[in-house]
Amino acid sequence: MKVEILGCSGGMGLGQQTTCYRVNEHTLLDCGSGLGNLTQHELLKIDTIFLTHSHLDHICFLPLLIDNLFEFIKKPIQVYALPEVITTLQEHIFNWKIWPDFSTLPSAEHPVVAFNEIQPWQPISIQGITYTPFPVEHIVPTCGYHLQSDTGRTLAFTGDTTYGDAVIETLNRLGQLDVLMTECAFPDRLLELGKVSKHLTPVMVKDLVNSLNPAPHEVWLSHLKPSQQIEIRGELEKIQLKTTSLKVLEPCTSFQV
Ligand SMILES: [Zn+2]
Ligand SMILES: [Zn+2]
Numbered sequence: 001m002k003v004e005i006l007g008c009s010g011g012m013g014l015g016q017q018t019t020c021y022r023v024n025e026h027t028l029l030d031c032g033s034g035l036g037n038l039t040q041h042e043l044l045k046i047d048t049i050f051l052t053h054s055h056l057d058h059i060c061f062l063p064l065l066i067d068n069l070f071e072f073i074k075k076p077i078q079v080y081a082l083p084e085v086i087t088t089l090q091e092h093i094f095n096w097k098i099w100p101d102f103s104t105l106p107s108a109e110h111p112v113v114a115f116n117e118i119q120p121w122q123p124i125s126i127q128g129i130t131y132t133p134f135p136v137e138h139i140v141p142t143c144g145y146h147l148q149s150d151t152g153r154t155l156a157f158t159g160d161t162t163y164g165d166a167v168i169e170t171l172n173r174l175g176q177l178d179v180l181m182t183e184c185a186f187p188d189r190l191l192e193l194g195k196v197s198k199h200l201t202p203v204m205v206k207d208l209v210n211s212l213n214p215a216p217h218e219v220w221l222s223h224l225k226p227s228q229q230i231e232i233r234g235e236l237e238k239i240q241l242k243t244t245s246l247k248v249l250e251p252c253t254s255f256q257v
Contacts (some may be wrong), residue, residue, distance in 0.1 A: 001129055001149045001257050007034015008222035008249040010057070010185050016226050017251055018057035021157070021181075022046075027126060029145060029157055035061040037252055044072055048126055050118075050133075051081040052159025053142035054088040062089075063099040066113050070102075076114040080124060082133070084141040086115045118143070134170050136161035139198045146174050153257050155179040156216075160223065162198040163208040171212055179257055180209070180216035183223035184248075187231040199223070202235035209241050219246045 002024050007017030018032030027048040028035065035043075043065060052058055066077065081089070094101045102113045118124065120143060123132040128150045133143040136158050144158040154177050161167060161182065171180070185199035194201045200208065209219055219241070224232045233248060 001147065001153060001155070002254060003155065003257055004254040005034075005222075005249045005251055006037045007032045008251055009034075009226060010183075010223040011226040013226045015251065018060065019052075019159075019223065020061065023129065023147065024127065027129075030058040030159070031060070031062040031065065032057050033061055034251060035065060040068070043068060047075065047077055049077060049079045050131055050145050051079065051085055052136075052144060052157070053082075053138060053140050054085045054092075055140065055160065058159070059089065059093070063093060063102075066102045067099075070105075070112055073112040076111050078114055078116055080116045080118050080131075080133075082119075082141050082143055083117045086117060088140075089115070134174065135166070136170070137164060137167050137198055138162070147257075149257070153178050155181060155257050158182040160185070160199060162195060162200060163204055163211075168208065168211045171208075176214045177216035179218045179220055179255075180212075180244075181220045181222070181249075182208070184221045184232055184236065185223050185225055187228050188235055189231075190228075202232060202239055205236070205246075206239045206241065209244055209246075215241075215243045217244065219244050220249050221246065222249045224248065 004022040006020040009016035017034035019030045020032045020034035021029040025045050029050050103111045118133045120133050120135045123130045130148045132146040136142050136144045138160045147155045156177050184205050186194045186201045188201045188203050191201050
């Protein structure tokens with residue numbers, strides 16, 4: 001599977017866009033401002049979106065995407081998310097005040113977007129890849145996604161999460177991962193903020209990855225806060241992992257997993 005990093009920052013700034021990854025041209029993991037790196041022609045190919053949670057940095061370009069494509073959409077764009085996330089989007093974004101309710105436009109029978117409720121551990125197969133939602137631990141209802149290609153390659157994307165016994169147990173349940181894609185929002189001096197806001201810092205990333213059995217082959221990190229990213233990168237360089245290579249993601253890069 002081809003995974004493109006459209007946005008991987010924890011904030012905004014020149015060259016900094018928020019979480020959005022594209023899988024095999026047609027599927028998005030989250031819909032942050034990184035989506036703005038695609039051309040209109042590329043946007044037209046998007047037919048499936050998996051959301052991890054409702055925080056603005058992960059959903060902010062969903063309303064604009066639907067509006068951009070409105071007159072061209074022949075089949076509804078399928079959005080998959082936890083029931084709580086869908087309710088939040090409907091109540092607070094697609095409420096006719098912030099943005100129209102596109103799930104009823106141009107008609108309720110033939111809308112341009114369809115919201116599909118997912119449940120942890122219930123897999124969804126889309127064009128050769130099986131997406132299995134799994135629970136993580138963040139400050140609002142959030143899930144990660146385990147991707148398995150039909151060639152057996154595996155990637156787990158945690159979305160935003162902190163770590164603890166439950167997260168470790170979940171990631172271990174996923175089995176051998178080729179790639180663990182997770183976050184590192186804050187430097188270690190903000191460890192308490194990381195715990196309270198349920199994100200990760202470098203020392204938490206180290207403890208999390210070293211607790212995994214089997215260890216993932218690679219760990220990809222994102223969501224660094226722009227104002228602290230030099231500090232976070234410096235701390236990450238000093239991390240000792242047992243068997244896993246670690247990299248900080250850069251926008252507008254792509255990988256074959
Ligand atoms: Zn979040
Ligand atoms: Zn976030």
